Amino acid sequence: MAKGDDAVRKKQNKTNRKKLRKNDQSSSAVSARVASIIAAKKRRHSGKRRKCQGMCFSLPTLDDPFNDRNGAKTFERKTTKKEMLPRNHEKVFFNETSKETLRNSEKVDNPGQEKETVTSLKDKLKKSLTSINSTAQKSQIDPGRKKTQLNGNGGVYGHHGQVSENLDCPSKYLIQCLNSIENSLRCDGTYNNEEDKPLFVSTWGVEFWKCYSARKDILETSGTSSTIEQIAWMVSSAADSISRKDEEDLSVTSPFLLFLVPSQVKATQVRSVCRPLKVLGIHTVSIHPGASLDHQIEGLKSSEPEFMIATPERLSELLSLKAVDLSGVSLLVVDGLESFYKQGCFDKINSIRQSMSGKTHTVVFSDCYRHACVRGLQNLLMGSVHRLSLNNSVTGQSACIVQSVNICLMKEKLPKAIQVLDQAYGGRLRPQASKVLYIVGKDNKHHKLVNALKFKGYSISPDSVFSEVGNSVESKGRARPAVSMIDIDQIGTTELGEYEVVIIPDMTLSIEGYVQILTRMARYTVNGVLHSLFTREDAELAGPLTKILEQCGQAVPDALRKMSFS
Template structure:
């Protein structure tokens, strides 16, 4: 039976394809490059590259080493270990056996299931010691949380998820409160971010903004304290005393802080407020019924309870003192010092200073020991240099100037007993007679080294004079002060001609960054009367006494210009 035209056509095409295949299979027929192009075309035409529609090919990955998925993501999600983790059973928030994190997980989970959830739930699960978030850098350098290793870094570890959870709880409470409100999210608060950097360094903090604590400041302080409790409990620590002691001058301030801490109760943080507005017996009964993590109190009522052994504050880890001027008006400064002495544990202290008066400097120095972190978003000279004493000396000759330098050194060495000698810096100018100064210091037991004291074996080179150890003195030119960290020195002498007032302010504020126990000595003569007016203004702004000779020099200069 004769074949049709279609059958013949199919037969011819089949023969042609067979012939082409035999030619392409011959390695000598085409080059390697042409063969790779043919192979790529066959892959595209097979449908595997239909989504790409071009010459872009994906590379193998560790998840797909043979490129079987052609660069597509695996849509099958493997069940993670965290999804199988069971939440702990509900525990009483006041029970000492349940850690703060355990209570937080369960309370946050139930809150989300019951109310639609404005807070994160089980995602805030316990992290392992190797969790990368614990070592994530916040800024450019690593830091540490109070209770961990201390570093002098300007930056710190990133805030944990639990800290964010605490801030979110307080922010939600403020949002629903018609009386109180915030302008922006707490986590984006500029002061809070700077506070976290200081807090995580482990050093005492002095806030010199000139105001007492605000809602935003309180939120960051109590949230950071709650995060420290959670970290320590995860490591197996327990607390027999309140972790945070917040000293306030009056009942109104205690009520404000108590209301800010109230949202943290759902996360396992109990706060008790003690003030003269309630009966003593009622407060004693309340302290017996619970073990608060946070204690907000006026100094007078707290000392009464401590004397009656109704509460133990010896193990307090974080002390916050709010409003020095208000505490002073209430006569609470001595009581606050007594409370500080009653705490025997390693203490982290935060002071909110609402005054720049020199009368409070000894009190602040008794509360904050060692290097500190100064915190203030106010750029005024008074805020940036609070607690630094400015000693202005008037002289008429170089001999008198050198004599006053030696007298100031003697006062600094004999002012008080210190565990380590003072770190001193002499800022010199080209006109200074270095040889006479070095000879005078050598006679007093001081050695002079050029540059900063970092890495200098100070203790080995010190000499004893009158039974007291004399520190090594560093020297630098006034043009090179930008290369030295002035915050490491507690006593600085400006021995050059009195600098321009902006340079003087730069030295003053740079020295104040890490100390509250510093003295800046400067020397002025009649030839430098042009800066006397500005100098008097700075001293008055900082609440410090103006020497009579400097004020007269300023008046004389003003009269001559008029």
């Protein structure tokens, strides 16, 4: 007996329902509302309708000429649009996530005590942010709202237009990025802070944000490589810059941040910190020898990452194949300069740096004091530099300062002091050359040094001890470089950070004074040189000076070492 039409129709409907359920289970990314719209569209195209749609009949109208809605009225809902303040006016230290983190981290039973803890952390962060760094003052940056002109091809400096930035405190978006990273790492168990404090109250992070906002290249000398806390602040600051550009309708070239790491293990660590930012629209790729080259080339073609983590060897191969474009990199992080030195990657890093057009903000982590490492740093950090460190050790504070000890006789001191000055100016009298400082005693024999400098064409700076003697005779129509001179008692009150070259003609000061000069000079450059003239009469300081040179990885003259043994 043949089946009726109703039985056939029921069987077909049952089959269709099974297919729909199977599709719903397989594609979990499609919501129920979207699935219903897709099903209705398929029924409309096939000419079939539901039972209820077949029973209802309505005529086409002017609003619905094709009768797609079947006479159903469209109800207009009143939507209230929130007026969002611009990011430039957001001054946020805490949000709901950070408060919950504080409550979980600070195990306090008393609500009043908990409130006092949150308030104390607020005050601590505000005090740290309101203390304007001296480097920001030197760069003449207004602590309020400042507009920075963008130029070049990419990155923070690489687009035409202007970006407004608020330097009072980190933005709400930056705090949100830090909280997302912290929550994710705490769930994985990879972030265990001894003090159990949130990331956004980090002292290092606040100092880094100040330098990053001031567009200063940063030299970090507290360790060989970056920590999770430091990585979180760097990637969050970069994500905040990208968000600011999006609000200004400025396109961000890819990649924005380039993180150079020495190994695949370090790349995995950095990638784990950047992964929570994916939900905020920040895509990260990792380039290392652990994957095939063809696979990475195809991945780079299909994606446009904002952050790139790479080893120099693999990235150099991709650059040679023209598989990646680094012209728009705005922030370059070189993590672990000593590891790169041991691997012999300085040439590859220099070629990677040269492939970036425009001005790139550079951050270097290094506690390597070898001469080759210093040369590598000088190639990477060519502008004004801010030194950032978590400790106050002599080696960390004196990083990249070359200590030159010249052993000579007493009668050779004066011509040797002039020779050192000529070498500092490259043999030419250049007014724009490095600032030079002589540290002398109070005895009258230094008047001979002043007269000799004047005879060679140098002038004495007005703030020097011997300014009247030095400027008594002027060369006719000759521009002469200014040399500063102070006595030993003025070391504590003189701003030594602006002097790249310091010369000590007589070692009449104590070893504590020598260390004070070494740790305070050349704060804004990696080209600092400290010259000292040493004679047999100064043999008492030979032993302590030898220890400082060895501790800082500097070359110790054989004559000085023999004096220290004797």
